Amino acid sequence: MGSLQLDDFIAGWVGGAAAVIVGHPLDTVKTRLQAGQGYGNTFKCVLTVYRNEAFAGFFKGMSFPLVSIAIYNSVVFGVFSNIQRLISQQHYGNPHHPPALVDLALASMVAGAFSVGIGGPVELVKIRLQMQTQTFLAANLNLKHRATDFAVQTAYRGPIHCVGTILQQKGLAGLYRGSVAMLLRDVPGYCFYFIPYTFLCEWITPDKCLSPSPFSVWMAGGIAGAISWGTATPMDVVKSRLQADGVYLNKYRGVIDCISQSYQNEGLKVFFRGFTVNAVRGFPMSAAMFLGYELSLRALRDQAETNP
Template sequence: MNRSFHVTLLFRSLPAKLINGGFAGIVGVTCVFPIDLAKTRLQNQRRGQQVYKSMVDCLIKTVRSEGYFGMYRGAAVNLTLVTPEKAIKLAANDFFRYHLNKDGRGLTVFKEMLAGCGAGMCQVIITTPMEMLKIQLQDAGRLAAQQRKPAVMPTVKLVVGSAAVPSPTKIARELLHTQGIQGLYRGLGATLLRDVPFSVVYFPLFAHLNRLGQPNPSEAAPFHWSFFSGCAAGCTAAVAVNPCDVVKTRLQSLSKGANEESYSGVVDCISKILRKEGPSAFLKGASCRALVIAPLFGIAQVMYVLGVGEFVLGYTPVSLFSA
């Protein structure tokens, strides 16, 4: 194929890939959000102030105190913003892979990592404000439960400037009013530290695992193989960057429980966690995060293989970026 035809396919397939990524994000978030809520609450617990013993204990106590839909607190933010977030991440990786393979010789592992790095840097435009709002809502139940414990003395505001849990819109408005746009992008550095390495690990690993299931180089791997490849790569990358996720969660939590310290930045957060809680604190929520990310990316890759976006737009699926 000549260069102009490649470019035509590139721009024709991007809208389909945006639909694929968005649809995958919505389905995935709906399935795994309760586990993500447990991850946030476990990561925010300090030594000596544990409200939850494990993921299962967290989910049981959440249902008892907040009802079934308490497990989906903050889900509206994710469902609204996960479409552009996942679409940008997956489409950007394909976009960079295409441009790094202009010579048609295939991608080296280094170039695959570069493409993943570019995808991770692009997605934080949406990821940072999305997680900023989501964490305030997810962690409100932990703070409320901590207040109910007799050992906890002061009353804690659940979120910015309010004794009750407001809507994400109200939180966003208050942050913009008091801190400007940087309020929504609090923890941007920690988000980059998490998402860039995640993408550097995930995308090359998925590409190589998926290639093992291809009958031959010209045929796509079966969708079930792509699903398991996405799960395996997502799980590996999620656990690898979990320490960065703990730091990001702590930095983005605006409300603190009794005797919970604040952090001035990434370095301050890391040093305080190491000094007061030890290295094991950086693994908090790792199993929850693996259980969240694995199906999310497994589903995402299946959407690409099945070509949902191409079907919606009436295109013939093209594997332009899979090399």
């Protein structure tokens, strides 16, 4: 049982890495749209990023999440799987008993709560690096004409410098800016993630099969991702704005203030900004994540059985 617990974390890391590689370009577009930088619609945002920053602009800030988000997903999948088995053991006396809906919901909420501890700083740094399209001086002072000396100066030179700067300026609490919004996004969000995946896998998989096929995992994971990210969009907008805020100036005092200002300035539609990108990127990203997780988990368990 102990090795299986560790296997879930390892497989979650592999799945998380696969998801970052597949989903980061659209994640960059989503972040730019939600932060309210005047990109307009999704198509205009894609064109603007490409024209100003070329193809590499879509992968800005990817090195940090490739490592850190993989660890983050390792924790999420590891916690979810172990909590689910613990609940099954307590309720049914068998850790491998098929979980009920309430069991999946409880395990999902616990995983969502745990995710913020690691995911808060990870997403903060990722978003800060993705948003570096203005010079420090121009953004800070809202100048129409940038001084030549500051034409290429940015707030952060990379993820390590970003973390160091935030710690120096705001302390440890600065790395968790937007974490309340993230908690409000992830606790229900993971319910709409793991529950649809579990039931869709069972529905797609033929009765005679002992485990779902790679296609079943891919399809169920993709649909679950689209559902989860689509429903999480309103709070994801608030989280992204809070985490993007503070690079140059602090515009929002907290979640309520961010919701209030965003609504007053841009109306109700602002909370659905990036909905299309979220739903679209949610499918391939989550499909890759679940497929990487399930295939890695099977390989690890097969190896454990071969070499007891």
